[in-house]
Amino acid sequence: MSRPHDMGGRYGDGPVIPEAEGKVFHADWHARALAVTLAAGAHGKWNIDVSRHARECLAPMDYARFSYYEKWIAALADLLVAIDLVSARELSRGDADATPRARATLQARDVSAVLAKGGPADRPSDIAATFKTGDAVRTRRIAANTLVDGGHTRLPRYAAGAVGRVVRFHGTHVLPDRSAHGLGEGAEPLYGVAFAASELWAHPEHPRDEVVLDLWQSYLAPA
Known part of the structure; x- marks a missing residue:
């Protein structure tokens, strides 16, 4: 499904x-x-x-x-x-x-x-942040978990391959793609990324609206 x-x-x-x-x-x-x-x-x-x-x-x-x-x-x-x-x-x-x-x-x-x-998920990490606020980024074209077939991920399919801009750096946090499957915490940089509705959907009711997603660095590449 x-x-x-x-x-x-x-x-x-x-x-x-x-x-x-x-x-x-x-x-x-x-x-x-x-x-x-x-x-x-x-x-x-x-x-x-x-x-x-x-x-x-x-x-x-x-x-x-x-x-x-x-x-x-x-x-x-x-x-x-x-x-x-x-x-x-x-x-x-x-x-x-x-x-x-x-x-x-x-x-x-x-x-x-x-x-x-609560359950804080921020952790130290050896992975350096690649992006900064204002950078244009593109999400992976395949949204699925790359470590576990059919596994958990926080990259929604509707945002796969979409271009957005970084609006916030949250620090380094546990990577759900690993954590949900007993593969360790794998902490890496986490960003708030804003996407225009027109970038995500073909016929948005309000094209200038934005959706902000919290996305891990391994989900992203420079746009």
């Missing part, structure tokens, strides 16, 4: 309708879905790139019909089984075996601090 990250500008999905500010959760179980996802992640068995890739790996029909938090829960269930924190039998029964697999537990009193801290 084309990855969920590739959906920008796709025909047939309808307009994006912004929600009114102030309402965080639309159902009680949404808050519980966030809580259990955070608690499971606190075991330290995966990182954010692994979790994103798990959502991308959901069956295409499921991804299309699931709501936002249903995607989270479905991908979390897959991860828990894959790393043997929960068995498929436990999931089907709805209760846990007598012997716990997890050794670490996120306490309720620690949740606020964990949320505030």
